[in-house]
Amino acid sequence: MTDTKTxxxxxxxxxxxxxxxxxxxxxxxxxxxxxxxxxxxxxxKSKADLALALVERHREAxxxxxxxxxxxxxxxxxxxxxxxTHFKGYIGEEKICMCGMMAAEFESISPAVRKALALYFRxxxxxxxxxxxxLGHPNPPAVALQYVxxxxxxxxxxxxxxxxxxxxxxxxxxxxx
Amino acid sequence: MTDTKTxxxxxxxxxxxxxxxxxxxxxxxxxxxxxxxxxxxxxxKSKADLALALVERHREAxxxxxxxxxxxxxxxxxxxxxxxTHFKGYIGEEKICMCGMMAAEFESISPAVRKALALYFRxxxxxxxxxxxxLGHPNPPAVALQYVxxxxxxxxxxxxxxxxxxxxxxxxxxxxx
DNA sequence: GTCTATAGGCAGATAGAC
DNA sequence: GTCTATCTGCCTATAGAC
Numbered sequence: 001m002t003d004t005k006t007x008x009x010x011x012x013x014x015x016x017x018x019x020x021x022x023x024x025x026x027x028x029x030x031x032x033x034x035x036x037x038x039x040x041x042x043x044x045k046s047k048a049d050l051a052l053a054l055v056e057r058h059r060e061a062x063x064x065x066x067x068x069x070x071x072x073x074x075x076x077x078x079x080x081x082x083x084x085t086h087f088k089g090y091i092g093e094e095k096i097c098m099c100g101m102m103a104a105e106f107e108s109i110s111p112a113v114r115k116a117l118a119l120y121f122r123x124x125x126x127x128x129x130x131x132x133x134x135l136g137h138p139n140p141p142a143v144a145l146q147y148v149x150x151x152x153x154x155x156x157x158x159x160x161x162x163x164x165x166x167x168x169x170x171x172x173x174x175x176x177x
Numbered sequence: 178m179t180d181t182k183t184x185x186x187x188x189x190x191x192x193x194x195x196x197x198x199x200x201x202x203x204x205x206x207x208x209x210x211x212x213x214x215x216x217x218x219x220x221x222k223s224k225a226d227l228a229l230a231l232v233e234r235h236r237e238a239x240x241x242x243x244x245x246x247x248x249x250x251x252x253x254x255x256x257x258x259x260x261x262t263h264f265k266g267y268i269g270e271e272k273i274c275m276c277g278m279m280a281a282e283f284e285s286i287s288p289a290v291r292k293a294l295a296l297y298f299r300x301x302x303x304x305x306x307x308x309x310x311x312l313g314h315p316n317p318p319a320v321a322l323q324y325v326x327x328x329x330x331x332x333x334x335x336x337x338x339x340x341x342x343x344x345x346x347x348x349x350x351x352x353x354x
Numbered sequence: 355g356t357c358t359a360t361a362g363g364c365a366g367a368t369a370g371a372c
Numbered sequence: 373g374t375c376t377a378t379c380t381g382c383c384t385a386t387a388g389a390c
Contacts (some may be wrong), residue, residue: 004355019284022199025383039356041385094284103333104281107196107271118337142346145334146327149347153330156280157322160295169319170326181373202365216374218367 005043007033012054017095021051021105044110048110053101055116058098059123065128066127076131077175084171091164095131103152124148147174181244182220184210189231194259194272198228198282225287228279232293235275236300243304253308254352261348264328268341280329301325324351 002010011032015024026037026047033040044050065086069079090096099120102109109117128144137143154170179187181199188209192201203214203224210217230337240264247255267273280288286294305321314320331347 020197020199020282022197023282023285025381026385035355036357038358038386042355045193045385047384096281100330100333101281103337104273104278105197105200106333106336108200114337121334121337131384142349145331146347146350149330149334149343150323150327151330152333153277153326153328156277156283156329157298157326159283160280160291160298166322166326170323172319173323203367204364212373213375214366215368215376219373222367224366 004033004039006033006040007041008043008050009053009057012050013058013098014095016054016101017098018093020101021054022108035139048113051109051113052116055099055102055113055120059116061122062120062123077133078115080128080131080175084151084167087155088158088164090155091158091162094159096159097152100152100155121148132174143174147171150174181212181216185217185220185227186230186234189227190235190275191272193231193278194267194275195270196230197278206211212318225290228286229293230292232276232279232297236297238295239300250285253311257305257308257352261328261344264332265335265341265344266295267332267341268335268344271336273336274329277329277332310353320351323332324348327351 008029011029012021012024016030026040029040030037048123065083069082073079073082087097099117102113102117103121106114125141125144125148128147129140132140132143132147150170151167154167157170158164158166185206188206189201192205203217206217207214219316221230240261246259250256250259264274276294279290279294280298283291302318302321302325305324306317309317309320309324327347328344331344334347335341337345
């Protein structure tokens with residue numbers, strides 16, 4: 001039994017990934033949760049507040065996922081594969097990366113959310129750089145940026161083509177085994 | 178003196194690149210063109226019609242740009258650089274690739290527009306593959322996909338960071354000179 | 355926490371005059 | 373081609389009762 005506030009956030013995350021943060025309304029959330037829109041406002045006063053909560057929780061979840069991978073998976077190449085598999089899973093549900101979506105909606109989000117988004121991608125790159133470093137790459141931060149760019153772009157193309165293998169093929173060659 | 182229909186399309190293209198296709202209204206267009214919303218409807222009966230016109234014109238423009246580059250620029254590496262410079266120019270205006278933006282808005286666009294978008298990216302990759310082929314790459318179509326993915330993703334990140342060099346760095350290494 | 359009721363604004367779209 | 377006028381519907385948000 002998850003509490004209402006969490007259910008709202010879960011739902012909002014899903015909708016953002018598929019339709020974009022501007023692609024759903026408080027009414028969509030309310031209908032699905034089974035309450036009224038005014039009750040959604042009780043939990044998140046404005047939609048901008050919801051956006052910030054969404055990105056901040058997502059960044060924490062990313063950090064947690066990294067920690068888990070670092071603990072459970074010995075090989076850096078396997079860690080990368082695990083992350084990619086996660087993102088590939090979005091395609092089957094016609095979703096993309098939530099933060100990639102919000103980056104596309106850059107013009108309509110608040111400075112606070114922009115900062116949180118930038119932080120998300122920097123965290124992502126920092127962790128990737130560590131993996132590439134462990135794999136012996138000469139310039140880990142550079143490869144990390146290329147990797148994130150290719151991943152985010154490939155998700156757009158993969159959903160368009162309805163083919164998750166686009167993600168694999170876009171990231172092929174980064175890990176030389 | 179450009180005609181009204183073209184001015185509408187130009188304006189819609191700009192707005193799509195910055196705010197997204199769902200981020201502007203007929204009222205935005207009307208105010209800027211200096212006519213009423215009903216007049217916009219005269220030129221493009223529905224917003225879905227406008228979307229299709231937008232993508233189809235954009236694909237034709239891309240083809241024309243490729244033809245010009247093929248004619249005017251001898252070195253394939255220089256052609257690629259020219260294309261990248263074009264996309265980098267978007268960042269200063271807080272814009273991204275129009276078709277990348279629409280790909281993010283995938284869920285809210287018609288099947289016809291989805292098809293047109295897919296065609297755009299396939300054309301793009303075909304031309305890129307030709308350049309990589311001329312440069313002696315062993316697997317041109319594969320590199321072409323990686324290149325487009327990295328380009329589209331890097332535009333999202335570059336605008337977020339307010340730094341066009343993100344695009345350069347994301348595409349570094351594709352052309353080995 | 356959730357409700358009812360309501361506000362003010364904007365969306366896409368159409369009918370018909372000029 | 374452009375206008376006025378208008379429709380229906382949805383949006384975010386708030387006040388106040390329970």
